[in-house]
Amino acid sequence: MAVSMVLFTSDLRVHDHPPLRAALRATDAVVPLFVLDTGIDATGFAVPNRRAFLADCLTDLDAALRRRGGRLVVRQGEVVAEVCRVAAEAGAGEVHVSAGVTAYARRREERLRRALESAGRRLVVHDAVTTVVPPGVLTPAASDHFAVFTPYFRHWSQHRPRDVLGAPRVVRVPDGVGSADLPARRDVAGVSEGLAAGGETAGRRRMAAWLRDGIARYAGTHDDLGADATSRLSAHLHFGTVSPTELVRRARAADGAGAGAEAFVRQLAWRDFHHQVLAARPHAATADYRTRHDRWRTGPRAEADIEAWREGRTGYPLVDAAMRQLRHEGWMHNRARMVAASFLAKTLYVDWRTGARHFLDLLVDGDVADNQLNWQWVAGTGTDTRPNRVLNPLAQARRYDPDGTYVRRWLPGSAGADGGGPRPVVGLAEALDRFRQARGPARPAV
Numbered sequence: 490m491a492v493s494m495v496l497f498t499s500d501l502r503v504h505d506h507p508p509l510r511a512a513l514r515a516t517d518a519v520v521p522l523f524v525l526d527t528g529i530d531a532t533g534f535a536v537p538n539r540r541a542f543l544a545d546c547l548t549d550l551d552a553a554l555r556r557r558g559g560r561l562v563v564r565q566g567e568v569v570a571e572v573c574r575v576a577a578e579a580g581a582g583e584v585h586v587s588a589g590v591t592a593y594a595r596r597r598e599e600r601l602r603r604a605l606e607s608a609g610r611r612l613v614v615h616d617a618v619t620t621v622v623p624p625g626v627l628t629p630a631a632s633d634h635f636a637v638f639t640p641y642f643r644h645w646s647q648h649r650p651r652d653v654l655g656a657p658r659v660v661r662v663p664d665g666v667g668s669a670d671l672p673a674r675r676d677v678a679g680v681s682e683g684l685a686a687g688g689e690t691a692g693r694r695r696m697a698a699w700l701r702d703g704i705a706r707y708a709g710t711h712d713d714l715g716a717d718a719t720s721r722l723s724a725h726l727h728f729g730t731v732s733p734t735e736l737v738r739r740a741r742a743a744d745g746a747g748a749g750a751e752a753f754v755r756q757l758a759w760r761d762f763h764h765q766v767l768a769a770r771p772h773a774a775t776a777d778y779r780t781r782h783d784r785w786r787t788g789p790r791a792e793a794d795i796e797a798w799r800e801g802r803t804g805y806p807l808v809d810a811a812m813r814q815l816r817h818e819g820w821m822h823n824r825a826r827m828v829a830a831s832f833l834a835k836t837l838y839v840d841w842r843t844g845a846r847h848f849l850d851l852l853v854d855g856d857v858a859d860n861q862l863n864w865q866w867v868a869g870t871g872t873d874t875r876p877n878r879v880l881n882p883l884a885q886a887r888r889y890d891p892d893g894t895y896v897r898r899w900l901p902g903s904a905g906a907d908g909g910g911p912r913p914v915v916g917l918a919e920a921l922d923r924f925r926q927a928r929g930p931a932r933p934a935v
Contacts, residue, residue: 491516492663494581496572497523497561498589500618500729501546502689503553503656507615508585510654518663520579521554523547524572525565525672532593537679538819538853542687544672546728549688551671559660562668569601576610579666583611587618587729590764591857592771620761621733622648624768634769636872638762645758653735681819684853685724692725696736700743707749711756712824714807715894719823720753723854726760733757760859766872767858774861775842777870784927785840794837797914798829799847801900804913807886808832810899817899819853824889827867831880834868836920838927841868869928877928879921 493516495509501523503509512519529535551561564571572584584605589595602612616623627644628634635641674680685691699720710718725731737757740750767773777783786794797803801812811825821829826848833844845864849855865871869878890896896903903910 490518490663492518492520492579492581493583493585494520494522494572494576494579496568496584496586497521497550498587498594498729499727500587501543501550502692502730502732503550503557503660504689504693505654505732505735506656507618507651507654508587508613509660510657511613511615512583512585513657513660515583518661519559520562520575520581520662520666521550521559521660522562522564522572522575523550524568525563525669526568527566528568528593528597534849534855534857536850536855537677538681538684538851539855540672541674541677541680541684542724542728542819542853544674544677545687545691546689546730547671548673549690549730553656553689554660554662557657557660559662560668561671562662562666563671565669568597569604572601573604573608575666576605577608579663581610583613585613585615588614588616588623590619590624590768591774595771617651617734619729619733620764621645621650621737621757622761622765624761624765627765634765635762636766637874638759638872641762641765642755642758645761650734650737653732653738681817681851681853683818685721685818685820687724687728687730687853689730692722692730695720695722695725696731696739700739704740704743704753705745705747705749708747708752709749711752712889714822714824714890715892715898717822717895721820723859724820727854727856727859733760762872763858763862766862773865773871774857778862778865778872779870779876781870781876781928783838783840783870786838791837791839794914795833795839795843797911798833798837798839798844802911803832804911805832805882806893806896806900806903806910807882807890809910810896810903813899815848815851819851821852822895824885825895826863828880828882828885830864830867832882834864835879835924836882836915836917838920838924841865841870877924879924881917883917 493512495512554561589598605612622645710716737754740754743750801809803809808829811821811829815821830844833839834841841864845861848860862871866873869876
């Protein structure tokens with residue numbers, strides 16, 4: 490009996506899964522494998538909120554495979570060693586996997602390829618699984634990637650996404666391949682109280698509700714903090730419980746969505762944009778994409794400001810509300826992320842990496858490409874064509890939370906955008922002047 494293997498990574502679904510469908514077409518039986526990667530544990534990336542959400546995802550994936558006659562095989566350890574071990578146990582000739590983007594994923598992929606080939610096996614890497622358009626497919630004439638979103642989006646919009654694949658009806662798994670126990674959310678300590686449920690079932694339910702009831706209003710409400718009118722699909726996209734290709738195709742086909750669908754699809758294009766930047770410039774995960782020669786603040790006063798920011802007691806209600814939401818839900822509204830990030834990087838003039846690390850410590854959708862490059866965009870060291878823009882937290886609150894609904898939701902008893910809470914850690918005029926002197930002329934706050 491011919492056997493192949495599917496290594497699940499950030500694609501924890503059975504719907505629209507090219508590696509799974511290819512493996513099923515190629516052989517009589519398939520080993521669906523997920524490795525709890527101890528290498529990721531060593532990097533500090535496996536934080537409680539994402540570990541808990543992952544546990545939900547793996548439980549749901551196992552259930553989906555069992556409904557089709559299969560099961561999920563779970564191992565723990567170094568990925569290359571575990572994949573080779575399971576392949577030998579099952580007699581698998583091919584291993585199918587979705588292409589990675591980060592430097593870590595690509596190094597792991599190359600090591601896996603060499604190890605499998607040395608044992609007479611083959612690694613098959615599939616593009617367009619975790620993104621709509623694979624990194625490197627769209628490039629300008631003089632570079633290996635687009636550094637500005639607008640021209641990228643123009644080309645991205647003209648690209649025809651691949652066809653969406655249905656879930657397989659039957660998944661046959663060979664006997665005799667052992668599995669570790671599935672992880673469980675209840676065994677993870679330090680999880681945010683309001684963390685949403687993970688898994689493909691929850692993701693598809695949320696996607697269906699969004700396409701039915703939310704997307705048509707998205708163009709006019711996605712920045713309305715009080716309305717909470719975004720899709721909240723980011724964690725499902727990060728873990729791959731929802732296919733970005735299916736989401737784009739269904740959004741474009743949604744009845745009456747119009748401008749809402751266009752605005753939403755544009756956000757999915759931003760996700761692909763960041764992935765193609767990171768794929769071309771892996772160092773951007775930790776280093777400035779475009780250095781501004783910043784002299785970031787350090788020392789006791791800066792550390793005190795950082796701690797106030799983390800704890801949501803800066804004295805600026807919108808910033809503090811955003812940080813309280815992050816801690817409670819492991820998630821934050823996109824507009825609030827921009828304001829909170831701008832406040833740390835430009836108003837407090839603290840290294841963007843400090844904020845990016847805190848976000849990754851808590852965000853369930855903490856994705857290296859999106860998180861790091863969005864932080865750099867706000868800090869002005871990334872792809873923003875206006876690197877010195879500063880988001881005034883009071884003006885942003887008046888514009889996007891005019892009646893204080895969002896602030897009161899996360900800061901009960903607050904007087905709204907301009908009152909209540911602790912004394913501001915810094916005056917906005919003073920902070921803007923400090924930023925200008927450190928970096929150079931700044932544009933007016935928006």
